[in-house]
Amino acid sequence: MRDTRPGAGTAFATPAGRETLPGRTRAGLGVLLTLLGATLLGTVINNVLNVPLRDITADLGVSLSSGVLVVSSFVLVLAASMALSGWVGDRFGRRRTVIASLALMAVAMVGAALAPSLPVLVAMRALQGMACAAYPPAVMGMLASIYGPSQRTRTMSAWAAANGIGQAMGPPLGGLLADLAGWRAIFWCLAPVAAILLVTTVLLVPDDRGHGAALHWPGALSLTLGAAFLMTAATTVPQHLMPPWATGTLAVAGVALLAVFAISSTKAVAPIIRPRLIIESRFLRSAVAAAAQMFCLAATLVAVPLYLTGTLGRATAVTGLLVLALPAAMAVLAPVVGLLSERGRPRLILRTGLVLLGVAELLVGLYTGSGGRSTPLLVALLLTVGVGVALVQTPSAAGATRSPAGRSGAALGLFNMMRFGGSALGAAWVAVVYPHGALPLLFAGCTAVAAIGLVVSFVGPDPSPLDVHAPSPTTTSG
Numbered sequence: 001m002r003d004t005r006p007g008a009g010t011a012f013a014t015p016a017g018r019e020t021l022p023g024r025t026r027a028g029l030g031v032l033l034t035l036l037g038a039t040l041l042g043t044v045i046n047n048v049l050n051v052p053l054r055d056i057t058a059d060l061g062v063s064l065s066s067g068v069l070v071v072s073s074f075v076l077v078l079a080a081s082m083a084l085s086g087w088v089g090d091r092f093g094r095r096r097t098v099i100a101s102l103a104l105m106a107v108a109m110v111g112a113a114l115a116p117s118l119p120v121l122v123a124m125r126a127l128q129g130m131a132c133a134a135y136p137p138a139v140m141g142m143l144a145s146i147y148g149p150s151q152r153t154r155t156m157s158a159w160a161a162a163n164g165i166g167q168a169m170g171p172p173l174g175g176l177l178a179d180l181a182g183w184r185a186i187f188w189c190l191a192p193v194a195a196i197l198l199v200t201t202v203l204l205v206p207d208d209r210g211h212g213a214a215l216h217w218p219g220a221l222s223l224t225l226g227a228a229f230l231m232t233a234a235t236t237v238p239q240h241l242m243p244p245w246a247t248g249t250l251a252v253a254g255v256a257l258l259a260v261f262a263i264s265s266t267k268a269v270a271p272i273i274r275p276r277l278i279i280e281s282r283f284l285r286s287a288v289a290a291a292a293q294m295f296c297l298a299a300t301l302v303a304v305p306l307y308l309t310g311t312l313g314r315a316t317a318v319t320g321l322l323v324l325a326l327p328a329a330m331a332v333l334a335p336v337v338g339l340l341s342e343r344g345r346p347r348l349i350l351r352t353g354l355v356l357l358g359v360a361e362l363l364v365g366l367y368t369g370s371g372g373r374s375t376p377l378l379v380a381l382l383l384t385v386g387v388g389v390a391l392v393q394t395p396s397a398a399g400a401t402r403s404p405a406g407r408s409g410a411a412l413g414l415f416n417m418m419r420f421g422g423s424a425l426g427a428a429w430v431a432v433v434y435p436h437g438a439l440p441l442l443f444a445g446c447t448a449v450a451a452i453g454l455v456v457s458f459v460g461p462d463p464s465p466l467d468v469h470a471p472s473p474t475t476t477s478g
Contacts, residue, residue, distance in 0.1 A: 031146065032155070034200045035139045036162040038098060041105070041193055042132040043166025044173065046074060048186055049125075051171045051320070052178035059183065062118045072235050072424075073122045077129035079420035080228035084220055085130075086137035086413025087272050093210035094138040094409065095201065101134040102198040106191050113187035136419075137412035144401040146206060153346070156398040157338020163393065164330030164386075167301070172320050219265040219272045226257030227417055234428045273414055277405035281460030286399035287415050289350055291422030292453030293392040296357055296446040298426030300326065300364065300385055303434055303442055304378075307368050325379045329386025330393065337394045346395040351457050353391025358450035360384040365443025392453075422449075 049056065049070055057067035089097040108127035115121035143155040177185045233251040236242050242250075265271035277283060301323060308319040341349055364381050372378065405411035426446070433442040 030200070030204045031206070032143075032158065034197060034204050035142055036158055037193075037197050038102065038135045038201070039139050039159055039162040040166045040169075041190070041197060042135040043163050044170045045105075045109075045128055045132060045190060046078070047167065047170035048174035048190070049183070051175035052183045052186070055178050056121070056183050060118045060121070066118060069118070069122045070125055074125040074129040074132075075420060075424055076228060076231050076235065077126045078133050079231055079417050079424060080224050081130055081133040082137060082413035082417040082420070083227075083272065083410050084224050084413070085133040086141075086409035086411065087215060087220065089134060089138040089141065089210075089409040091210050091215070093208045094142050095205050095207050096210070097134050098138050098142075098205075099198055099201050101131040101138075102194050102201065105131040106194040106198065109187040109191035109194060113184045113191070133413070136416035137409045140397065140401055140412050140416075141409050142205070142208070144406065145208070149402075152401060153342045153394065153398045154335075154338050156401065157334045157341070157394045160337070160390070160393040160397060161331050161334035164327050164332075164334055164390070167297075168324055168327035168331060172324070175320065214270060216265065216268050216271045219261050219268060222257045222261040222264065223272065223414075226254045226261060227421065229254030229257065231421055231424050234425055272410045273405065273408060277403070277408075277411060278414065279460075280403055280405060281462070282399050283403035283405040283411065283415070284459065285347075285350075285457045286396040286403065287418045288456040289354060289392050289453045290396040290400070290415065291418040292354065292449045293357060293389050293396070294419045294422035295426035295429070295449045296361055296385070297326075297389050298423040299430050299442065299446050300361070300382070302427050302430045303368075303439070304364070304382065306430075306434060307439065311368075311371065312373060322375065322379060323382065325382040326386040326389075329383045330390045333387060333390035334394055337390050338398075341395050341398060346398060347457065347462070349391055350395040350399075351454060353388045353395075354450050354454040354457065356391065357385065357388030358447040358454070360388055361443045361446035361450065365440040365447075368443070369440035388450075 053067055053070065056070060057063065060067070085097070085101075105128055108124045108131060112121055112124035112128070115124055140156075140159065143159060144152055147155045174183075174186055177183075177189060229250050233247050233254060236247055236250075262275050265273060265275050278287075305319050305323055308314040308322060314322070337349065360381060364385065367378065367381060400406050400412065400415040403411075406415075426449075429445055430442060433439075433445070
């Protein structure tokens with residue numbers, strides 16, 4: 001159904017290179033910090049329960065294997081619903097979507113803090129994942145539209161830095177709050193943060209009108225359920241929560257649903273995402289590279305702490321400080337990578353990052369496989385992994401927003417779905433391989449995934465270095 005509101009037909013047809021956004025000239029530090037704050041909160045809440053998980057299961061009287069659902073329910077709902085959340089942002093406006101999501105996040109945090117049982121806590125974590133799913137596509141879209149092509153790489157580097165800081169803050173923050181006041185204090189402390197961000201979003205962030213595109217339900221449902229089935233199957237394999245035949249059936253159903261999405265979206269007049277835009281070289285390269293680096297990042301952040309606390313017998317606090325080197329490198333280097341990408345060749349930077357990441361993961365495998373105990377060497381290896389991730393993260397995010405698909409919130413949601421899907425698969429890979437002690441194989445798998453990202457970065461024709469013709473959503477101040 002066509003939207004007949006004034007200006008609706010051109011809401012996504014304004015060249016991004018023109019200063020047409022009323023709020024763009026006034027978009028200062030407050031707007032940027034608010035949008036990055038939502039990103040930071042989403043990243044922190046993702047991994048803040050990893051350290052106090054044993055405390056949670058002991059308090060609720062459940063097994064550790066059951067308690068893993070507190071973490072996995074968040075990630076599964078987050079990743080599976082991102083494309084649909086991106087469409088919601090396009091339809092109703094990204095600012096409104098972020099406001100609604102922050103409100104839902106605050107309510108879900110209070111519900112988690114009061115949860116009397118594991119099922120209630122898992123349900124609240126799923127709601128948190130649903131709320132958080134709106135942040136990446138909406139924030140990336142708003143950063144691209146508010147600040148325009150001339151500042152895109154710089155703002156994407158700030159977005160990448162916020163992700164790195166969140167990765168660094170989450171685990172130690174969760175452990176510290178749980179030690180001081182119990183695990184419920186984590187949610188009591190973060191709920192006001194969501195409320196503050198909600199208020200600042202209302203007051204500072206420019207409004208956008210959205211547009212009246214109808215939802216293509218067959219494509220939306222098949223994409224969301226297909227991704228959910230595949231990630232659920234990958235998550236349950238190492239935990240043996242289902243018999244093998246059930247896991248296989250779930251995986252096959254996921255693949256079939258994704259095929260339904262591709263076929264139905266190709267034939268639809270107004271699909272949620274056009275498949276030809278997904279396989280366009282800039283978007284495809286960016287999405288696969290982002291998924292590869294998230295796979296390596298997740299696998300490293302899960303496997304190395306297990307090695308330190310198990311094989312080497314290091315204390316939890318010491319382990320947290322050592323592992324902090326990796327996300328710290330990501331956060332510190334993100335602005336530098338953004339500057340280099342602006343002045344140089346972002347594709348070369350991305351490929352350099354994938355090569356460095358693959359080599360670093362292989363060296364970490366050799367270190368752990370030989371029973372390495374040198375702390376300076378391990379920190380150097382983790383810093384190298386962090387540098388590789390930083391070199392990939394900013395160019396891939398900027399590339400996704402520059403692509404034709406990047407004009408759509410649903411496509412940016414798909415980009416982030418692939419990011420977090422890579423993260424879920426990386427954690428599942430560790431759960432499968434680590435119990436067998438095959439650490440060189442574990443990290444060699446990470447190297448292979450980085451190599452796949454590198455190969456895909458050469459697929460298709462090189463896109464134009466400029467995106468001056470890319471449209472940008474019209475906004476009004478509010």
